[in-house]
Amino acid sequence: MNPIFFTQGQSKLYPGVPEHIRTALAEDVLSMSHRGEAFQSMYRRTTEGLKTLLAIPADYHIFFLSSGTEAMERIVQNCVNRSSFHYVNGSFSEKFHTTATALKKNALKSVAETREGLMAPVPEEAELIVYTQNETSTGIMVPVELIHEARKRYPEKLIAVDIVSSAPYVHLDYASVDLAFFSVQKGFGLPAGLSVLIVSPRALQRAKTLKEGGTSVSWYHSFDELEKYALKNQTPETPNVLGLYLLGKVAEDMQKVGIAKIREMTDARADALYGYFEKKRPQFTSSILDESLRSRTTAAFEVAGGSAPLIRMLKGEGIVVGSGYGKQKESHIRISNFPAHTDADFKALFQALDAFA
């Protein structure tokens, strides 16, 4: 029997993915031209499926990139002239900040591991505010109402939100942000190699203005090139066609379950997970004291005495969890709770944990 993956990178596949891959093979999706009609109608189905599932405003753009990492770079290249501001709550928010610095922007940051930190004032000069809504490295989750409030406080600034490991669960009001991105191998339970960037009309306009003004942007993945092809239901390059196809299929499958139901089930499993550790394994604690900031999709627990033996034991039981990230590598375990996961998966996890002295 194959193990159950509770990992954060590639993770458990969403049910039906193997079947969709077989269909893709049977229907020659892996041989179709990326400039032909069959591709275009598949592309349209995928973007429309995503817009419906996530309630993305009709006038927002959906661009396809290769990874969440690429999305960070493209956002900075396309939307920041001089200065960005980053709420930093772990390694991935730090990486976004590093990206902006490396691309020669005046990247400002503020440590934001508490509610107060996440409401720290944004410097006047910042054109872009960046939230890592679900910080995969630490398990800190930014409550979406803080992001929605920022829109009201800073109506002139662009807002970018990393929802790499919280989409589609996160109930973000996309109309309140300008850029949001996720990669498909987490909450959508797909093979890695594709990311989705959601772009507001004004962020696209900003990109065009910056490009006209001569600010260095990339070429093939500049927003206006991406838009030019998106209008034809195409991408500038030959994309990950299989990934696009599978994303459309999974968006449809999720739509059948219903996004409200997916969120409700995710919450119920998250409650069960945190509840289990609190009651049964109080020696494994969450280092996030404010419960409202604890991730619902990628929980991190500090394991007294080091996490390696626990991870090894679980693996022996057919359960793969993540180690900690970065400097917490040895001390944390991380457990994902994506739409692909079931109550039965968590029951198996809890049973295995019960056996760990």
Add this chain to the structure above:
Amino acid sequence: MNPIFFTQGQSKLYPGVPEHIRTALAEDVLSMSHRGEAFQSMYRRTTEGLKTLLAIPADYHIFFLSSGTEAMERIVQNCVNRSSFHYVNGSFSEKFHTTATALKKNALKSVAETREGLMAPVPEEAELIVYTQNETSTGIMVPVELIHEARKRYPEKLIAVDIVSSAPYVHLDYASVDLAFFSVQKGFGLPAGLSVLIVSPRALQRAKTLKEGGTSVSWYHSFDELEKYALKNQTPETPNVLGLYLLGKVAEDMQKVGIAKIREMTDARADALYGYFEKKRPQFTSSILDESLRSRTTAAFEVAGGSAPLIRMLKGEGIVVGSGYGKQKESHIRISNFPAHTDADFKALFQALDAFA
């Protein structure tokens, strides 16, 4: 029965790919972490398999990107300070030139649709010479000896070679060039969404020097970031893991056949293809007068009176060929001859063509 794809974008899958996908599913390749040991050993197998198959020098670097289009941009960003020179023989060489211009380089070019054109002198100021060795849009092939000679004439300049639609067939002496790139959905018969960039030690050094000098490069796919992760058998971002796995498998499968045999069979089929049109369909001509410049892997033919009826008829017979590209869209057909194709495929093609009045 599924049609036979002779297309240039995604094309016919290499034999065994569906089986490898099934194995990948069974072995949880689609759930494995891109930072774990299983991934690293898979990565190493893939790079070593490619190096063996293509006889790439041991000290050359292999970097994985998302598309051939991305490779063009990364080469310019990483290796050109001020000026590049492009031999232009169709739309893709033109696109490389456009990329360099868009990235604010002084991109020079020379029309190179004949042997003389391909030997036009390279301007002094160019730091990089770019060949589109197999121009997919027109079917013009640059004989590799011209590239090898350029190395001797211009030992100080970097040489980049687009082998997007000729690898692994093209018998390039990689030690004579600095940068070569291909995408996996053509000659390797794989699903799209991955490209391979081969980089010489001195090209990597050039990239590092330019970066230190403050020339704008990208961040996550700057060559030194790519190298940093490649040394750990990893990529900076979460990559197309399935694509990497399949590429390694197909490189091994091709190694079993033998690269010499693959080249020999490709040549035999190319001879049969051009021979067929010359003898049986002289009204469909190659617009490339110099036979030594006719592509062996992506042949283009001009169809008197327009190509649409022929393409439609072939499709009805279960044979999918490409239309022309760009301004030849209506007048050309293009027929790929990749390692995935068999004598039987071509026999079916010729039979269908026989029936076309």
